[in-house]
Amino acid sequence: MARLDRNGLVWITGASSGIGRGLALLMAKRGHRVAISARRAESLEEVVKEAEPLKGTLYPVPLDVTDEAQVRAAVDAMESEHGEIALAVLNAGTHIPLDVEDFNTEAFRKLIDVNVMGVVNCLAPIIERMRARKRGHIAVVASVAGYCGLPSAAAYGLTKAGLINMCEALEPELALDGVQLQLVNPGFVRTPLTDKNDFNMPFLMELDAAAAAFYEGLQSDRFEIVFPRRMACAMASLRRLPYRLFFKVTRPMARDIRNKKKGGARSTA
Numbered sequence: 523m524a525r526l527d528r529n530g531l532v533w534i535t536g537a538s539s540g541i542g543r544g545l546a547l548l549m550a551k552r553g554h555r556v557a558i559s560a561r562r563a564e565s566l567e568e569v570v571k572e573a574e575p576l577k578g579t580l581y582p583v584p585l586d587v588t589d590e591a592q593v594r595a596a597v598d599a600m601e602s603e604h605g606e607i608a609l610a611v612l613n614a615g616t617h618i619p620l621d622v623e624d625f626n627t628e629a630f631r632k633l634i635d636v637n638v639m640g641v642v643n644c645l646a647p648i649i650e651r652m653r654a655r656k657r658g659h660i661a662v663v664a665s666v667a668g669y670c671g672l673p674s675a676a677a678y679g680l681t682k683a684g685l686i687n688m689c690e691a692l693e694p695e696l697a698l699d700g701v702q703l704q705l706v707n708p709g710f711v712r713t714p715l716t717d718k719n720d721f722n723m724p725f726l727m728e729l730d731a732a733a734a735a736f737y738e739g740l741q742s743d744r745f746e747i748v749f750p751r752r753m754a755c756a757m758a759s760l761r762r763l764p765y766r767l768f769f770k771v772t773r774p775m776a777r778d779i780r781n782k783k784k785g786g787a788r789s790t791a
């Protein structure tokens with residue numbers, strides 16, 4: 523099995539902000555060479571600048587993960603300029619809260635395109651190359667929101683549950699080819715994505731701690747990397763409840779969301 527290779531090239535998508543940016547900077551601090559991708563080229567340049575005094579090196583590779591041809595060309599260019607990708611961290615993703623009153627196909631299409639097809643577009647050229655080399659390491663960022671369905675997260679949760687299922691399916695097959703696949707399921711981490719949330723986020727983790735837990739997980743043999751652990755345990759327990767009890771927990775959440783939207787008092791039921 524592949525282990526975190528100190529000399530090999532690392533590729534992180536979604537590295538212009540949040541978790542991806544935090545991990546890229548931490549890896550640069552530890553001396554890695556990291557190609558960082560996102561759509562906003564100027565934000566990537568800022569991250570590269572921030573890493574200049576650090577031991578490692580960051581290379582900006584702007585791209586849109588929803589553009590399959592662009593991703594394939596970027597993987598070709600990265601490998602010819604910087605050497606083979608030893609570790610790919612497929613982290614780019616987004617969230618659109620969507621309650622049933624606003625149910626619309628557009629939000630589903632966008633989230634599936636970025637969160638699912640964005641990962642698949644990156645996986646295709648990477649899997650091809652790593653299987654041929656019989657070595658490599660891939661980490662896919664999903665979410666504990668993929669463990670079970672929660673009110674207002676029908677579209678986001680669907681995409682993350684899909685990634686979890688996909689990784690479970692791929693792991694044994696990739697292991698046969700000497701490629702290590704890890705699934706990363708964060709709970710709440712303070713990033714520009716969660717800064718938009720106006721509700722209480724249980725066990726909210728600061729970015730530096732999340733990046734450290736992510737990096738530690740990448741050095742392990744564990745299939746699943748979770749942080750903060752308490753949030754993952756809570757969500758795993760919720761998933762195991764019989765539906766009768768499960769909906770006793772989630773119905774009040776739905777009522778709270780509806781009340782809040784109407785400007786009414788939060789439910790305690």
Ligand SMILES: NC(=O)c1ccc[n+]([C@@H]2O[C@H](COP(=O)([O-])OP(=O)(O)OC[C@H]3O[C@@H](n4cnc5c(N)ncnc54)[C@H](OP(=O)(O)O)[C@@H]3O)[C@@H](O)[C@H]2O)c1
Nearest residue numbers: 536538539540541560561562586587615665710711713715
């Ligand atoms: N923060 C949390 O609490 C939390 C919890 C569970 C899971 N996650 C997951 O962790 C990942 C990172 O989230 P975050 O909180 O760090 O969010 P964030 O700060 O909003 O970062 C998202 C990153 O993805 C990039 N991105 C979005 N759409 C893209 C596209 N089409 N092509 C290329 N890059 C794209 C963004 O860059 P550009 O806008 O420049 O393209 C940005 O760098 C996501 O997959 C998210 O679902 C986060």
